[in-house]
Amino acid sequence: MNREHRGRQSGFTLLEVLVALSIAAIGLAAVSRALYQNIEVADRLSQKMVGTWVASNHLSELQINREYLSGGSTTDTATMAEREWFIQSEYTPTGDNQIVRVDVSVYEDQDRDRPAAKIFGFLAQPRN
Numbered sequence: 001m002n003r004e005h006r007g008r009q010s011g012f013t014l015l016e017v018l019v020a021l022s023i024a025a026i027g028l029a030a031v032s033r034a035l036y037q038n039i040e041v042a043d044r045l046s047q048k049m050v051g052t053w054v055a056s057n058h059l060s061e062l063q064i065n066r067e068y069l070s071g072g073s074t075t076d077t078a079t080m081a082e083r084e085w086f087i088q089s090e091y092t093p094t095g096d097n098q099i100v101r102v103d104v105s106v107y108e109d110q111d112r113d114r115p116a117a118k119i120f121g122f123l124a125q126p127r128n
Contacts, residue, residue, distance in 0.1 A: 051106040051116030054078050054085045059104050059121045062089070066126040070100060086110055091123075098125045 012020075058078065061067075069091040076087040086107040091100050100123050105115040 047108060047116045050081045050083070051085065051108070052119065054080050054087065055104045055106045055117045055119045058087050058089070058106075059102060059119060062102060062123060063121070066123075068100060068123050068125050083108070085116070086112065088112065094122070099123070100125075 057080075058076065071091050071093055073088060073090040076089070078085045078087060086109070088105045088107070090103045090105075092103070094101055101120060102123055103118065103120045105112075106117045107113070108116050
């Protein structure tokens with residue numbers, strides 16, 4: 001009895017390899033997208049944090065220099081974290097003639113599309 005034994009081949013079929021590669025590609029695309037979104041969020045948080053520092057510093061400078069306007073707005077620039085920031089201050093009268101509200105908005109670009117940070121404070125009219 002002569003029986004020919006065929007050797008069993010090991011390995012994967014082309015279809016199995018393609019399915020495995022497709023699953024891996026979908027997984028890598030999802031991971032890549034998640035990483036990109038995390039980078040965007042971290043960048044935005046950094047912008048907000050530094051923008052808030054710029055706004056806080058500007059408001060403190062206004063208070064220290066006793067710069068008082070009864071109304072209107074001013075613009076200024078500041079450099080922090082190796083970037084130039086654009087500052088807009090809006091002065092609004094309050095019920096007290098001696099005090100004015102100041103809204104400080106900080107922008108990353110001169111177009112002033114969306115503020116990176118916005119804070120407010122109060123200034124007292126300097127006494128003579």
